[in-house]
Amino acid sequence: MTTLPKTTQKKLGLVIDLDTCVGCHACVVSCKGWNTENYGAPLSDQDAYGADPSGTFLNRVHSYEVQPEAGPAQLIHFPKSCLHCDDAPCVTVCPTGASYKRQEDGIVLVNEDACIGCGLCAWACPYGAREMDQAAGVMKKCTLCVDRIYNENLPEVDRVPSCVRTCPSGARHFGDLGDETSEVSKLVAARGGMDLMPELGTKPVNKYLPPRPKDVIPEFDILAPYLEPVASTQKGFLGWLDKALEKI
Amino acid sequence: MNPAGSVIVFTVSSGLGFGLLTWLGLGLPDVRGWAAFWYYALGFGLAGGGLLASTFHLGNPQRFLKAFSQWRSSWLSREGCLAVAALTVLGLFAIGALMSTVWQPLGYIGAVLAVLTVFATSMIYAQLKTVPRWNHWSTPVLFMLLSLGGGGLLAMQVWPAMILLALVGVMQLVAWLSGDGRFESRGTDIGTATGLGVRGIVRAFEPPHTGNNYLLKEMVHKVGRKHAVKLRIIAFVLMIVAPLGLLMVSCEVPMVILAAILHATGTFAQRWLFFAEAEHVVGLYYGKR
Numbered sequence: 001m002t003t004l005p006k007t008t009q010k011k012l013g014l015v016i017d018l019d020t021c022v023g024c025h026a027c028v029v030s031c032k033g034w035n036t037e038n039y040g041a042p043l044s045d046q047d048a049y050g051a052d053p054s055g056t057f058l059n060r061v062h063s064y065e066v067q068p069e070a071g072p073a074q075l076i077h078f079p080k081s082c083l084h085c086d087d088a089p090c091v092t093v094c095p096t097g098a099s100y101k102r103q104e105d106g107i108v109l110v111n112e113d114a115c116i117g118c119g120l121c122a123w124a125c126p127y128g129a130r131e132m133d134q135a136a137g138v139m140k141k142c143t144l145c146v147d148r149i150y151n152e153n154l155p156e157v158d159r160v161p162s163c164v165r166t167c168p169s170g171a172r173h174f175g176d177l178g179d180e181t182s183e184v185s186k187l188v189a190a191r192g193g194m195d196l197m198p199e200l201g202t203k204p205v206n207k208y209l210p211p212r213p214k215d216v217i218p219e220f221d222i223l224a225p226y227l228e229p230v231a232s233t234q235k236g237f238l239g240w241l242d243k244a245l246e247k248i
Numbered sequence: 249m250n251p252a253g254s255v256i257v258f259t260v261s262s263g264l265g266f267g268l269l270t271w272l273g274l275g276l277p278d279v280r281g282w283a284a285f286w287y288y289a290l291g292f293g294l295a296g297g298g299l300l301a302s303t304f305h306l307g308n309p310q311r312f313l314k315a316f317s318q319w320r321s322s323w324l325s326r327e328g329c330l331a332v333a334a335l336t337v338l339g340l341f342a343i344g345a346l347m348s349t350v351w352q353p354l355g356y357i358g359a360v361l362a363v364l365t366v367f368a369t370s371m372i373y374a375q376l377k378t379v380p381r382w383n384h385w386s387t388p389v390l391f392m393l394l395s396l397g398g399g400g401l402l403a404m405q406v407w408p409a410m411i412l413l414a415l416v417g418v419m420q421l422v423a424w425l426s427g428d429g430r431f432e433s434r435g436t437d438i439g440t441a442t443g444l445g446v447r448g449i450v451r452a453f454e455p456p457h458t459g460n461n462y463l464l465k466e467m468v469h470k471v472g473r474k475h476a477v478k479l480r481i482i483a484f485v486l487m488i489v490a491p492l493g494l495l496m497v498s499c500e501v502p503m504v505i506l507a508a509i510l511h512a513t514g515t516f517a518q519r520w521l522f523f524a525e526a527e528h529v530v531g532l533y534y535g536k537r
Contacts, residue, residue, distance in 0.1 A: 126530060
């Protein structure tokens with residue numbers, strides 16, 4: 001049923017640290033690698049080696065430049081995947097019941113056997129988290145690696161989403177955001193974790209940690225006075241030229 | 249949004265079809281025998297043909313039966329259920345009309361269901377907060393007026409159709425003019441999309457991939473927006489002004505048919521614009537609209 005559960009026992013999700021993400025796209029590659037051969041239809045590519053390659057990805061890394069009022073611009077890498085929203089508009093629009101949010105852990109999933117590939121859930125998602133697979137004709141989205149996190153055949157260290165396991169800079173964290181005592185909840189509280197497009201009322205579970213302010217290097221002024229320019233105004237011919245041109 | 253041909257044909261054709269069937273269900277005109285056959289054939293052809301066209305944009309249309317299951321939450325599912333209900337009830341009513349044994353209450357029920365079907369169609373679009381231009385009361389009002397107006401032309405109900413077309417004209421202007429600034433007025437921008445807006449001016453520096461993707465093809469359609477003003481004029485003239493002008497000259501049957509054809513052509517242009525001009529918030533992540 002594509003009505004949303006009133007509450008979920010857990011709120012499993014990701015916390016993404018925009019301060020430490022280096023934009024290496026390793027999470028994108030590992031996500032595609034894991035999910036193309038596990039849950040549901042493979043993540044197909046079209047014209048992969050041709051002039052116009054495209055393909056299905058559940059996780060993509062954008063890069064943004066932020067220009068503050070003062071100081072240099074900052075480059076921020078920005079991984080984006082399904083935010084497993086509490087009030088997920090992609091679930092309620094689904095006509096077949098293929099799209100659902102799990103009551104036990106809050107993961108938003110697509111039952112691909114019931115998906116007719118109408119694409120309305122992708123229209124309803126503000127974040128671009130859902131992509132229609134062009135080969136299978138069904139909607140693909142982040143499963144939070146539901147086939148890893150509960151998988152007792154894997155070593156315990158691997159029972160996290162593939163992107164989290166892969167991230168070399170520790171920018172991705174996985175846990176229960178409904179539990180205030182969890183590591184991820186503490187991280188969100190300590191770092192001021194934020195929602196994307198909160199004004200749309202989707203109540204995302206995934207949180208983003210804003211970049212920390214840049215360090216300001218104090219100026220060493222022991223030698224600075226000796227390095228002041230000796231003459232601040234030009235003399236001689238250049239000085240005359242400067243004055244003459246000023247007057248015109 | 250990508251103005252997919254199948255969805256344009258679906259919404260225009262089923263809108264006109266259900267509009268015509270609404271009038272027939274009301275007994276306007278009260279047709280029997282062969283006359284009824286041709287009227288109902290046109291109505292069911294347009295409505296059913298439109299619904300059939302809508303399945304062409306599905307990835308797995310063979311599972312369409314499942315789409316009738318989620319009427320409690322999904323407007324798309326409701327639309328499917330209502331369409332089938334309307335066609336069934338009006339089908340029975342039509343059989344009665346062919347055999348000249350009309351039970352009018354059945355027609356009234358069918359007419360209400362047909363109007364509700366068009367309402368549900370419009371709500372598929374109007375419910376989307378992600379597309380501010382559509383997310384407004386003017387969307388369902390315009391869809392229903394268009395359906396009844398166009399259907400009225402096909403049903404040869406000249407005076408009601410003329411009044412409805414005039415109302416369509418007013419609503420269309422309301423929809424266009426109020427829709428133009430709605431994206432900005434909702435306050436969603438690249439700053440709220442990334443959460444970085446409080447830190448300074450945000451600019452998309454690099455997209456995730458150099459190639460195209462489903463999101464950009466489906467939701468960041470820009471082609472044709474540059475001709476939007478010209479297309480709006482063409483759509484408005486064909487959809488409203490020309491049919492009204494013709495019907496003021498004469499209400500003879502050939503004139504009404506010509507007016508209906510012009511109106512339908514204009515509605516295709518209008519519907520193309522409805523999709524092409526609609527901007528989805530996901531474009532913000534790509535520094536696009």
